[in-house]
Amino acid sequence: MFDEVFSAFLELTENSFQLISLLFPYAPTPTTRRRDRASATLSSIFAEIVRSRKSSNRVEEDVLQNLIDSKYKDGRPTTEAEVTGLIIAIVFAGMHTSTTSSTWTGARLLSHTECLEAALEEQQQIVKKHGDNIDYDTLLEMSFLHCCIKEALRMHPTAPIFLRKVRKNFTVRTREGYEYEIPSGHTIASPLVINHNIPYIYKDPNVYDPHRFGHGREEDRVGGKFTYNAFSGGRHACPGEAYAYLQVKVIWSHLLRNFELKLVSSFPETNWLKLSPEPRGKVEVSYKRRMLPRSMLEN
Ligand code: HEM
Numbered sequence: 001m002f003d004e005v006f007s008a009f010l011e012l013t014e015n016s017f018q019l020i021s022l023l024f025p026y027a028p029t030p031t032t033r034r035r036d037r038a039s040a041t042l043s044s045i046f047a048e049i050v051r052s053r054k055s056s057n058r059v060e061e062d063v064l065q066n067l068i069d070s071k072y073k074d075g076r077p078t079t080e081a082e083v084t085g086l087i088i089a090i091v092f093a094g095m096h097t098s099t100t101s102s103t104w105t106g107a108r109l110l111s112h113t114e115c116l117e118a119a120l121e122e123q124q125q126i127v128k129k130h131g132d133n134i135d136y137d138t139l140l141e142m143s144f145l146h147c148c149i150k151e152a153l154r155m156h157p158t159a160p161i162f163l164r165k166v167r168k169n170f171t172v173r174t175r176e177g178y179e180y181e182i183p184s185g186h187t188i189a190s191p192l193v194i195n196h197n198i199p200y201i202y203k204d205p206n207v208y209d210p211h212r213f214g215h216g217r218e219e220d221r222v223g224g225k226f227t228y229n230a231f232s233g234g235r236h237a238c239p240g241e242a243y244a245y246l247q248v249k250v251i252w253s254h255l256l257r258n259f260e261l262k263l264v265s266s267f268p269e270t271n272w273l274k275l276s277p278e279p280r281g282k283v284e285v286s287y288k289r290r291m292l293p294r295s296m297l298e299n
Pocket of ligand 1: 233238
């Protein structure tokens with residue numbers, strides 16, 4: 001099942017992320033057909049799992065169970081199609097975002113010797129303290145690696161723009177004192193690619209500088225709680241944020257500890273034609289095995 005699910009998700013992702021799919025989601029193109037076929041395959045696999053969970057009368061403590069047991073305000077239970085749709089949506093929301101973020105973090109780290117050394121130094125300190133075991137608590141101690149990921153996401157957010165429907169009229173006041181009435185019913189676009197590069201908030205916004213989030217600078221708080229938005233904000237903020245950081249830290253702490261890495265290709269350009277902008281072309285890395293954990297323990 002794993003292979004089948006994985007290939008279907010890959011097919012779904014590859015055929016959903018073109019900007020054109022946002023503008024014309026039902027255009028009769030080969031891409032749309034491939035996307036819908038992959039979605040149908042996943043739906044039938046997950047529907048089978050939902051059915052088997054329901055008929056077994058087994059109750060687990062997991063996301064699937066939560067979705068099956070959820071009820072609308074009027075008491076109506078979720079349907080099988082809704083549960084499978086939501087499961088696909090959750091995996092879809094977490095998969096491409098995490099891979100792209102891991103790639104950008106690596107490309108940035110390997111292009112900045114000073115940051116790479118600082119990230120490596122942090123790993124050395126953690127290995128000295130805890131050995132080469134990586135668990136939840138050691139991952140939380142990787143604060144510099146955390147800032148490296150956060151800074152990569154500031155420069156390369158997976159969602160370049162947020163759209164929100166206005167429910168009530170409100171007024172926006174700019175720094176210069178201009179006021180704008182925003183009427184209900186309108187759609188607001190908040191461009192993250194601009195918000196994350198405002199120079200009076202982020203010093204030298206074009207420079208990769210994970211220290212900007214460190215103690216004493218905390219540039220992500222300069223403009224209030226929505227200054228840093230890589231995981232969005234408000235009611236529909238990303239529920240996977242903490243888990244996403246853990247995943248990317250697992251990947252990069254393992255790579256830093258075990259390999260000497262060099263970026264062989266030039267720093268990738270951004271492919272803006274994708275809904276979630278990703279590196280254009282290949283990001284190539286050369287690697288040499290190092291036994292960092294053990295040798296560090298001996299020092
Ligand atoms: C580095 C990785 C990730 C990034 C950068 C990211 C970013 C985001 C952003 C920006 C949004 C909000 C979009 C909007 O406001 O229109 C969002 C929503 C969401 N994310 Fe993530 N995400 C990541 C990983 C994950 C993971 C691992 C999961 C689940 C396991 C997840 C689940 C979701 C879900 C379910 C939503 C929709 C929330 C809602 O509409 O109420 N994300 N994510």
